[in-house]
Amino acid sequence: MPTLEFFRLQTREEVLALYSRFAPVGAEEVDLAGALGRVLAAAAPAPEDVPGFLRATMDGYAVKAADTFGASVGAPQYLELKGEVPMGAVPARPVAGGEALRVPTGAMLPPGADAVVMLEYTAEHPDRTLEVRRPVAPGENVLQPGEDVGRGEVLFAAGSRLRPQDLGLLAALGVTRLSVHRRPRVAIWSSGDEIVPITQQPGPGQVRDSNAYLAAAQVAQWGGIPDIKGIIPDDFSALKDALVATLPEADLILISGGSSVGARDLTLEAIKALLGAEVLVHGVALRPGKPTILAAVGQPPLPLLGLPGHPASAAVVMEVLGRPLLARLAGLAAAPPWGREVPALLSRNLAGASGREDFVRVKLRREGVTLWADPVLGPSGLLSPLVKSDGLVMIPLGLEGLLRGEAVTVRLFS
Amino acid sequence: MPTLEFFRLQTREEVLALYSRFAPVGAEEVDLAGALGRVLAAAAPAPEDVPGFLRATMDGYAVKAADTFGASVGAPQYLELKGEVPMGAVPARPVAGGEALRVPTGAMLPPGADAVVMLEYTAEHPDRTLEVRRPVAPGENVLQPGEDVGRGEVLFAAGSRLRPQDLGLLAALGVTRLSVHRRPRVAIWSSGDEIVPITQQPGPGQVRDSNAYLAAAQVAQWGGIPDIKGIIPDDFSALKDALVATLPEADLILISGGSSVGARDLTLEAIKALLGAEVLVHGVALRPGKPTILAAVGQPPLPLLGLPGHPASAAVVMEVLGRPLLARLAGLAAAPPWGREVPALLSRNLAGASGREDFVRVKLRREGVTLWADPVLGPSGLLSPLVKSDGLVMIPLGLEGLLRGEAVTVRLFS
Numbered sequence: 001m002p003t004l005e006f007f008r009l010q011t012r013e014e015v016l017a018l019y020s021r022f023a024p025v026g027a028e029e030v031d032l033a034g035a036l037g038r039v040l041a042a043a044a045p046a047p048e049d050v051p052g053f054l055r056a057t058m059d060g061y062a063v064k065a066a067d068t069f070g071a072s073v074g075a076p077q078y079l080e081l082k083g084e085v086p087m088g089a090v091p092a093r094p095v096a097g098g099e100a101l102r103v104p105t106g107a108m109l110p111p112g113a114d115a116v117v118m119l120e121y122t123a124e125h126p127d128r129t130l131e132v133r134r135p136v137a138p139g140e141n142v143l144q145p146g147e148d149v150g151r152g153e154v155l156f157a158a159g160s161r162l163r164p165q166d167l168g169l170l171a172a173l174g175v176t177r178l179s180v181h182r183r184p185r186v187a188i189w190s191s192g193d194e195i196v197p198i199t200q201q202p203g204p205g206q207v208r209d210s211n212a213y214l215a216a217a218q219v220a221q222w223g224g225i226p227d228i229k230g231i232i233p234d235d236f237s238a239l240k241d242a243l244v245a246t247l248p249e250a251d252l253i254l255i256s257g258g259s260s261v262g263a264r265d266l267t268l269e270a271i272k273a274l275l276g277a278e279v280l281v282h283g284v285a286l287r288p289g290k291p292t293i294l295a296a297v298g299q300p301p302l303p304l305l306g307l308p309g310h311p312a313s314a315a316v317v318m319e320v321l322g323r324p325l326l327a328r329l330a331g332l333a334a335a336p337p338w339g340r341e342v343p344a345l346l347s348r349n350l351a352g353a354s355g356r357e358d359f360v361r362v363k364l365r366r367e368g369v370t371l372w373a374d375p376v377l378g379p380s381g382l383l384s385p386l387v388k389s390d391g392l393v394m395i396p397l398g399l400e401g402l403l404r405g406e407a408v409t410v411r412l413f414s
Numbered sequence: 415m416p417t418l419e420f421f422r423l424q425t426r427e428e429v430l431a432l433y434s435r436f437a438p439v440g441a442e443e444v445d446l447a448g449a450l451g452r453v454l455a456a457a458a459p460a461p462e463d464v465p466g467f468l469r470a471t472m473d474g475y476a477v478k479a480a481d482t483f484g485a486s487v488g489a490p491q492y493l494e495l496k497g498e499v500p501m502g503a504v505p506a507r508p509v510a511g512g513e514a515l516r517v518p519t520g521a522m523l524p525p526g527a528d529a530v531v532m533l534e535y536t537a538e539h540p541d542r543t544l545e546v547r548r549p550v551a552p553g554e555n556v557l558q559p560g561e562d563v564g565r566g567e568v569l570f571a572a573g574s575r576l577r578p579q580d581l582g583l584l585a586a587l588g589v590t591r592l593s594v595h596r597r598p599r600v601a602i603w604s605s606g607d608e609i610v611p612i613t614q615q616p617g618p619g620q621v622r623d624s625n626a627y628l629a630a631a632q633v634a635q636w637g638g639i640p641d642i643k644g645i646i647p648d649d650f651s652a653l654k655d656a657l658v659a660t661l662p663e664a665d666l667i668l669i670s671g672g673s674s675v676g677a678r679d680l681t682l683e684a685i686k687a688l689l690g691a692e693v694l695v696h697g698v699a700l701r702p703g704k705p706t707i708l709a710a711v712g713q714p715p716l717p718l719l720g721l722p723g724h725p726a727s728a729a730v731v732m733e734v735l736g737r738p739l740l741a742r743l744a745g746l747a748a749a750p751p752w753g754r755e756v757p758a759l760l761s762r763n764l765a766g767a768s769g770r771e772d773f774v775r776v777k778l779r780r781e782g783v784t785l786w787a788d789p790v791l792g793p794s795g796l797l798s799p800l801v802k803s804d805g806l807v808m809i810p811l812g813l814e815g816l817l818r819g820e821a822v823t824v825r826l827f828s
Contacts, residue, residue, distance in 0.1 A: 032612065033642070036631045050797070053618055057795055059675050087648065087674060088608030090618045104674030106608055106723065108619035119675075148796045155801050163827060164635060168628030168725055169797040171612045172621065194502030194520055198446065198585045204467055204504045205522035207586065214582030217450045221578060228447070234501065260501060260518030261473050261533075309520065311582055338756045338778050338785065338804065339826045364752050371752065381471055382562040383464070383583040387569050390752065412753045413577060 009285040011397065012357055015294060016324055018280050022296070022303050024331035025182045025251050032170055035162050037223060038180035039331045044156040049146035050172050054109040058141040061100040061122060061130060062091075062113035065138040077132045081124060085110060100130045109142055116141035149173065159333030161223075181331035184224045187250035188212050189242055191232040191267055192258040192309060210311045210383065211256040218318045221414075222326050224252070234263045239270035247274070247298040251329050252305065254322070257291065259309030259381075264291050267306055271295050274304075284321070285397060287353035288313035288380035292321065303329070310381040316359050319392065319411070342391075344373040344410050350402045352395035361389035362410055373410050389413065423699040425811065426771055429708060430738055432694050436710070436717050438745035439596045439665050446584055449576050451637060452594035453745045458570040463560035464586050468523040472555040475514040475536060475544055476505075476527035479552040486547060493544045499524060514544045523556055530555035563587065573747030575637075595745035598638045601664035602626050603656060605646040605681055606672040606723060624725045624797065625670040632732045635828075636740050638666070648677045653684035661688070661712040665743055666719065668736070671705065673723030673795075678705050681720055685709050688718075698735070699811060701767035702727035702794035706735065717743070724795035730773050733806065733825070756805075758787040758824050764816045766809035775803035776824055787824050803827070 027041035056062065063079060071077040084102035085091045091110030095101055100117070101110050109116070118141060121134040149155060149169065156166060162178075170178070190209045198208045209231055216226035227250070232242045246253055257267035271277055274297040281294035293306030305322055307314040327335075344364060352358045362373040373393055378385040391412040395402055402408060441455035470476065477493060485491040498516035499505045505524030509515055514531070515524050523530070532555060535548040563569060563583065570580060576592075584592070604623045612622045623645055630640035641664070646656045660667055671681040685691055688711040695708035707720030719736055721728040741749075758778060766772045776787040787807055792799040805826040809816055816822060 032627060033630065036634055051621065052616060057793055085619070087606065087672065087677065088620050104672075104676060106606070106621070106673040143793065143795065148798045155798060164628050164631035165726075165729055165797065165800040165803075165827065167631045168624045168729065169801050171627040172624035172725065172797055174612060174615065174622055176613055192501065192520070198588060199590055201588065202466060205499070206502050207465065207520070208588055210582045210586035213446060213585040214578050216447065217578035217581045220450055258501065258518075259520040262518060263501065311586065312579075315579055315582065336778065336780075336804070338824075339753050339828055342752045342756065364750065366750075379471055379557065381557065383579065383586055384562050384569060386579040387583050389579075390750070410752075413579065414753055 009283045009290065009356070010281050011285050012320060015281050015284055015321055018294065019325055019328045022301070022328060025184050025329055027179050028182050029177050030180055032167055032176050032178060035167060035178050035180060036164065037161060038178070039161050039223070040156055040158050041179045041181050041331060043154050043158050044170065044175060044178065046149045046151055046153045046155065046173050047175065048173060049151050050148040051143050051145060053145055055143045056103040056105055056107050056109060056116045056141065057143055058116050058118045059105050060103060060116040060118045060141060062095055062103045062109045063100045063115055063117055063136070064095060064097055064113060065115040065136050065140065067098060068117060068132050068135040071132045071135045073133045079130045079132060081128045081130045114138045114142070157333065159331055161332060184251040184326060184329040185249065186219045186224045186226050186252045186254060186326070187229050187246040188215050188219070188226055189229050189232055189246070189253070189255040191234065191239060191255060192263055193234045195231045197231065211307065211314050214311060214315050215254055215256070215307070215318055218315070218322065219326065222323055223330050224326050234258050234266055236266055236270055239267060240273050243270060243274055243297070243304070247302070250302065252303050252325065253297070254305050254307060256307040256314050257293070257309055263309070268293060271297065271304060271306065275299060276301060285356045286317070286320065287356045287358045289317040289320065290356065292317050312383050312386045313380045315386055316392065319413070320359060340414065341409050341411055342371065344371040344408055346393065346402050346404060346406045346408050347372045347374045348404050350375055350395060352399050352401045357397050358395035359392045360395065361385050362391060362393050363388055364390045364410060373408055423697045423704065423770070424695050425699050426734060429695050429698055429735055432708060433739055433742045436715070436742060439598050439743055441593050442596050443591050444594055446581055446590050446592060449581060449592050449594060450578065451575060452592070453575050453637070454570055454572050455593045455595050455745060457568050457572050458584065458589060458592065460563045460565055460567045460569065460587050461589065462587060463565050464562040465557050465559060467559055469557045470517040470519055470521050470523060470530045470555065471557055472530050472532045473519050474517060474530045474532045474555060476509055476517045476523045477514045477529055477531055477546070477550070478509060478511055478527060479529040479550050479554065481512060482531060482546050482549040485549045491546045493546060495538060495542045495544045528552045528556070571747065573745055575746060598665040598740060598743040599663065600633045600638045600640050600666045600668060600740070601643050601660040602629050602633070602640055603643050603646055603660070603667070603669040605648065605653060605669060606677055607648045609645045611645065625721065625728050628725055628729050629668055629670070629721070629732055632729070632736065633740065636737055637744050638740050648672055648680055650680055650684055653681060654687050657684060657688055657711070657718070661716070664716065666717050666739065667711070668719050668721060670721040670728050671723055677723070682707060685711065685718060685720065689713060690715060699770045700731070700734065701770045701772045703731040703734065704770065706731050726797050726800045727794045729800055730806065733827070734773060754828065755823050755825055756785065758785040758822055760807065760816050760818060760820045760822050761786045761788045763818050764789055764809060766813050766815045769811070771811050772809035773806045774809065775799050776805060776807050777802055778804045778824060787822055
């Protein structure tokens with residue numbers, strides 16, 4: 001029986017291991033207000049202490065804690081009230097033994113004070129005497145300088161993606177400009193004589209260019225800058241010229257090859273004809289996704305990912321191989337899996353693909369405390385099952401399949 | 415013993431129930447290429463069939479399936495090869511009984527053909543005879559018109575947020591413009607005499623305006639358009655004027671009140687003085703987050719959320735109360751919890767807050783197959799524990815606490 005295996009299929013792990021050949025993109029400076037989701041190019045040590053001063057965390061009275069020792073409702077301590085510290089102001093005077101100054105939450109403690117007695121455990125008498133009904137320990141109801149972050153402390157490592165709370169803390173530290181990796185520029189080509197622009201009514205035998213829009217949205221979601229370049233006919237020179245034109249302006253080139261073997265061969269030939277081209281992968285042990293190509297092209301070499309022509313196959317290859325490649329280029333450190341993956345039980349038997357890792361689309365369904373993964377079946381060329389799905393379940397290489405009730409990990413589309 | 419409970423605390427559930435008073439924002443039309451993450455304002459039924467024609471899913475030969483019945487390697491069937499269907503073209507002729515046309519994957523099947531025999535189960539002979547070594551069933555290796563999506567089918571309901579694969583399918587359908595909810599405009603105010611802009615070096619007793627940057631990033635992450643308005647001193651007229659100025663240009667107003675009781679009272683008075691103001695919530699049974707305010711202000715009424723002054727408390731209130739409010743305004747239908755929540759085991763005992771739901775910051779840690787939630791302790795006013803955390807664990811109202819080893823649900827920051 002003849003076979004279509006003209007090349008050795010590489011495993012997903014083998015493909016991922018090749019990504020170390022490609023360097024992360026360079027750095028740029030951005031304003032804090034625009035830094036959400038960006039990836040730090042260098043660690044950001046704290047330039048100063050937060051808070052910068054001894055601060056009250058409760059409304060009350062700044063005191064020397066020792067003056068309150070032994071105080072109780074039955075036997076209060078009495079202190080001399082010496083005024084107050086206005087919010088945001090420098091205290092006008094220190095606190096000496098036997099004295100108290102009124103402070104609002106957030107105010108600076110006067111020199112000499114080491115604690116705050118909460119308002120509700122006190123009473124002010126008309127003669128400017130403060131009655132204290134509970135003792136406080138030194139340091140109680142105050143924040144020490146540097147207690148939140150100490151100067152020089154590294155809370156933000158290179159390669160970390162900035163979240164809202166990270167920006168909040170950087171704002172508190174006065175860090176208004178950040179060195180982050182550029183967002184990788186991703187040129188997106190579609191090829192195939194049957195492909196027409198999405199604004200066009202396809203004639204018989206033609207289909208719209210959905211691949212480019214799907215890939216562009218994935219790139220944007222994962223932090224890249226997508227650039228939809230257009231449609232190339234199944235023609236060697238047209239393919240080569242298009243790719244050459246994109247080399248100077250991209251950090252990653254995506255091209256979804258035609259769906260037929262002939263069209264895919266043309267794409268491969270055009271890639272091989274590029275300056276410095278090295279085809280690293282031609283065929284991956286994945287279902288869907290076997291006809292995937294990975295090449296290094298140009299000088300310095302940048303990655304080119306050749307995607308299958310079927311839109312739904314291309315989408316899965318982007319999730320499984322494109323996303324980690326983009327993360328590598330973006331300078332992102334390995335992210336923890338929670339939130340990206342959830343455990344579930346498989347709701348029916350699934351046969352695997354012999355000799356390939358099989359990625360099956362699933363919809364999640366909660367039943368009591370159990371999360372079920374319902375496979376959404378249908379040919380890999382269809383988009384609607386992907387739209388009805390929440391994520392992917394992998395049937396590992398070498399397994400004949402998975403059984404109903406088996407515990408699986410669902411990689412969420414997010 | 416005196417108490418600071420001047421008002422009845424409302425539960426989180428009570429607050430969430432009030433959100434139905436606020437209408438989602440209106441709709442606008444956007445291009446497909448810019449629709450990622452947007453929320454559909456109306457269901458989008460399929461305007462046409464996908465695919466639009468009977469399509470080959472394999473490289474091979476278009477045939478009448480009945481002509482192949484009984485074919486085997488030992489006893490092949492022989493068909494007359496009548497040429498090929500080029501990619502993206504209309505077949506030049508139909509397939510009659512005993513005939514075959516060569517077709518690439520993705521090509522249109524000629525009239526009369528109802529299946530495709532895969533290339534590898536055939537041989538072409540020099541006399542234009544096709545040898546078929548395996549039978550195909552009618553419909554095998556082809557996609558029926560409308561098999562992916564049927565015309566009129568509703569795959570996209572109003573209130574759904576558009577993902578990459580959704581845009582891919584809409585592109586395939588030729589839907590290039592979409593009616594989506596506007597992104598809610600969120601005006602963000604900070605108040606407090608002690609607050610200085612983040613570009614400024616704080617003097618003694620002053621702190622930088624971190625709240626606004628944190629909230630703005632949260633709003634952006636959740637699909638809103640943040641607008642950082644600035645800092646208002648603790649002054650009734652200044653507060654009122656600032657809020658009045660924002661009424662016409664916002665769908666939601668956020669104001670982080672001062673951290674002292676006096677500053678918060680001032681904020682409340684200014685809110686009450688607004689046109690049509692109705693204070694719906696003043697104090698929530700949450701820790702952190704007790705001093706939270708919810709009001710309806712202006713005509714038509716829009717929501718105003720008064721956040722605690724402590725940045726970390728404000729961040730938690732935004733997660734727990736602000737995010738669902740923004741989702742309501744954005745027209746978002748209830749989203750499934752997976753990916754947003756993960757199950758974990760608590761790694762130490764946690765005491766709850768009497769009479770309040772307690773949200774505790776946790777860091778996740780995988781140990782074998784177990785995911786541990788490690789509480790990240792520290793005063794609620796600190797930002798660094800929030801930066802070190804992956805999410806929040808709730809200690810429910812009425813529970814004294816949670817025990818080490820207890821199963822908890824972690825709400826992820828994402």
